[in-house]
Amino acid sequence: MMNNKRVVITGMGIWSCIGTSQAEVAESLRAGKCGLGNDPDRTTYGYQSDLTGIVPYPELKHLLHRRSRAGLSEEAAYSFMASKEAFEQAGMDEEYLLSHEIGVIFGNDSSAKPLIETDRMLVERPDTALLGSGLIFQSMNSTVNMNMSSIFHLRGINFTVSAACASGSHSVGLGYLLIKQGLQDCVLCGGAQEVNQFAMASFDALGAFSKRTSEPLKASRPFDRDRGGLVPSGGAAALVLEDYDHAMRRGATILAEVAGYGFSSNGGGISQPSDDGSYTAMMRAIEMAGLTPADIDYVNAHATGTPQGDRFEALALNRIFNGQPALISSTKGMTGHECWMAGASELVYCTLMMQHGFVAPNINFENPDEDTAPLNIAKTTVEMPLRNILSNSFGFGGTNSAVVLKKLKN
Numbered sequence: 001m002m003n004n005k006r007v008v009i010t011g012m013g014i015w016s017c018i019g020t021s022q023a024e025v026a027e028s029l030r031a032g033k034c035g036l037g038n039d040p041d042r043t044t045y046g047y048q049s050d051l052t053g054i055v056p057y058p059e060l061k062h063l064l065h066r067r068s069r070a071g072l073s074e075e076a077a078y079s080f081m082a083s084k085e086a087f088e089q090a091g092m093d094e095e096y097l098l099s100h101e102i103g104v105i106f107g108n109d110s111s112a113k114p115l116i117e118t119d120r121m122l123v124e125r126p127d128t129a130l131l132g133s134g135l136i137f138q139s140m141n142s143t144v145n146m147n148m149s150s151i152f153h154l155r156g157i158n159f160t161v162s163a164a165c166a167s168g169s170h171s172v173g174l175g176y177l178l179i180k181q182g183l184q185d186c187v188l189c190g191g192a193q194e195v196n197q198f199a200m201a202s203f204d205a206l207g208a209f210s211k212r213t214s215e216p217l218k219a220s221r222p223f224d225r226d227r228g229g230l231v232p233s234g235g236a237a238a239l240v241l242e243d244y245d246h247a248m249r250r251g252a253t254i255l256a257e258v259a260g261y262g263f264s265s266n267g268g269g270i271s272q273p274s275d276d277g278s279y280t281a282m283m284r285a286i287e288m289a290g291l292t293p294a295d296i297d298y299v300n301a302h303a304t305g306t307p308q309g310d311r312f313e314a315l316a317l318n319r320i321f322n323g324q325p326a327l328i329s330s331t332k333g334m335t336g337h338e339c340w341m342a343g344a345s346e347l348v349y350c351t352l353m354m355q356h357g358f359v360a361p362n363i364n365f366e367n368p369d370e371d372t373a374p375l376n377i378a379k380t381t382v383e384m385p386l387r388n389i390l391s392n393s394f395g396f397g398g399t400n401s402a403v404v405l406k407k408l409k410n
Contacts, residue, residue: 007179007259008408010252011090011240013082013190014348016341017053017233018334021085026352029360030381034217034334036231042204045197049209051219053233053336055195068151071137073111075192075340076147078236083148083188086238091252094153103156103184105175106144107167107191109340112199114138144192144236156184162340164395165302167191168237169343172403173261175241185246191344193234200232206271210305218364220337222303222330223310223377225367230304233336237345256351259388259406260289266398273309273394278302278316281400282390286320289404295388296326296404298359300346302392303330304337313392314371322374326390329362329378343393343401350405354386 012022017035019025028035035053042050058081060069072080087097114135121131137143142160149158157178161171168191175187193199203209210229212219221227247254262284266274286293299317303310317328331349332338338345353360359382368375389405 003181005180005182006244006257007176007241008244008247008257009239009255009351010242010247011086012255012348012351013085013238014345015058015078015081016235016335016338016345017055020056020081022352026356028334029331029349029352030358032334032361032363032381034363036216036220036233036336038213038216039197042197045201047197047201047204048207049204049211050213051210051216051231052195055233055235064151070134072147073138073143074113074194074196075108075111075234075236076144079106079144079148079190079192079238080151082190082236082238083152086188086240087152090240097153101156102154103178103187104145104148104154104158105161105171105187105189106148107161107163107171107340107344108141108144109162109164109167110199111139111141111143111194113194113196116198148188154188157187163399164397165337165339166343166393166395166399166401167340168345169391169393169401169403170263172239172241172258172344172347173263173401176258176261179241179243186240186242188238189241189344190236190238191341192236193339193341195234203232208306220305220333221364222301222305222332222362223314223368223372223375224365225369227305227307227310230306231336233338234341235338235345237341237348239344239347254408256354257406257408258403260285260404262288262402264400268398271396273312274398275312275315277398277400278313278392278394279319281402282316282320282392285390285402285404289406291388291404293320293324293326296390297386298389299326299328300350300389300391301328301330302394304332311371313394314375318374326376327359327378327382328375329360331360333363346391347403347405350389350391354389354405354407357385358383
C-alpha cells in the first residue's frame with residue numbers, strides 16, 4: 001500500500017442554477033451570469049425572503065426505470081444528472097463500472113421534502129402501509145450515495161458526509177485521501193442540495209437570508225459592504241477522482257490534480273465563524289500540496305454574503321495572502337449559497353476556470369468595508385492562466401475544509 005499516490009480529476013458533472021452542463025456553466029462563469037430569482041411558494045409558506053437559486057428539475061423518465069426513480073429524492077435526482085455527465089467525461093460506461101471497483105462519497109446534510117411529505121400523508125390517513133417503499137430511500141441523509149451506488153453499480157467505499165456547508169468539499173478531500181493512500185483507485189465524489197422551501201425554512205427563521213427581494217440579481221453580495229445575508233441555492237456536482245497511474249493506464253483525459261486537503265474545527269459557538277479555523281484549514285491544504293501562499297494564483301472564497309462569515313474569512317485571507325498576488329472571488333454572487341453542494345460545485349467551477357484560463361468575477365462587489373478592502377478581489381472576469389487554485393468551504397458547527405487544485409504537470 002502506498003501513501004504518496006497522485007490524485008487527479010478525470011470527469012465532472014454539474015446541475016446548478018447557472019447551468020446544467022459544463023459548457024453552459026463555464027459560459028455563465030465567464031459572463032458573470034446570475035442564476036437567482038424569486039420563489040412565490042416561499043412567500044406562501046411564510047418566508048421572510050423568497051430569494052433562491054432557480055434550478056430546473058431534470059426529466060428522468062427516459063433515463064431511468066420507474067423503480068429507480070421511486071427512490072430518488074430531489075437532490076439525488078440532481079446528483080444522477082451530475083454523475084452521469086461525470087462518468088461520461090471520464091470514459092466510464094456501464095460495462096466499465098460493472099467490471100471495476102468504484103467508490104462513492106457525497107456531501108449531503110438534509111432531505112427535508114420526503115419527511116414533510118411522509119408526515120402530511122400520515123396526518124391525512126394514519127396508516128404507514130400506505131407510504132410505499134420509495135420514501136425511506138428519499139428521506140435518509142444517505143439518499144444520494146445509496147442511489148448512485150445502486151444506479152451506477154458502484155462497489156467501493158460508499159458513505160455520506162454530513163458537515164453542513166463544507167459537506168461537498170470534505171467529500172472530495174476524503175476521496176483524495178483514500179486514493180492517495182492506495183485504498184481505492186477511483187471514487188465518485190460530490191455534493192448535493194435540495195432547493196425546495198421545506199429545507200430552508202429554519203435558515204430563514206434565523207434572518208440569515210438577504211431581503212433584497214426586489215433585486216434578485218443583486219441580492220447575493222459576497223464581501224460587499226452592503227451585504228445583508230446569503231441567498232440559498234442548490235443542485236448537485238460530481239467529480240470522478242482517480243489515481244494518476246490508473247488514469248494514465250486507461251488513457252483518460254486528466255482535467256486537474258487534487259494536490260492538497262486541509263481541515264479544522266473552530267471549537268466555539270455552533271454558528272460562530274473563526275478566522276483561526278479558516279486559516280488552519282487553508283494553510284494545511286497549501287502545505288500538503290507542497291506550495292506556499294505565493295504559489296496560489298486564485299482563491300475561490302467561501303464568502304456567502306453574511307456580515308460575520310465574510311468578515312472572518314477576509315481576516316484569514318489577509319493573514320495568508322497579504323502582499324501576495326492571488327486573485328480572490330466568491331462565485332456565490334452568481335450561484336447563491338449552494339449549501340451542502342457548494343464545496344463540490346465550486347471545485348467544478350475552479351476546474352472549469354483552470355481549463356479555460358480565466359477567473360470568474362465576484363459580482364455585486366461594489367463597496368468594500370475595512371475588512372474586505374485589502375483583499376485582491378476580482379470585480380470583473382480576468383483572463384489569465386491558472387496553475388494553482390485554493391477553494392474554501394466553511395459550515396455551521398465550525399467545520400472548515402480547503403482543497404488545492406493544480407494544473408497537471410506530468
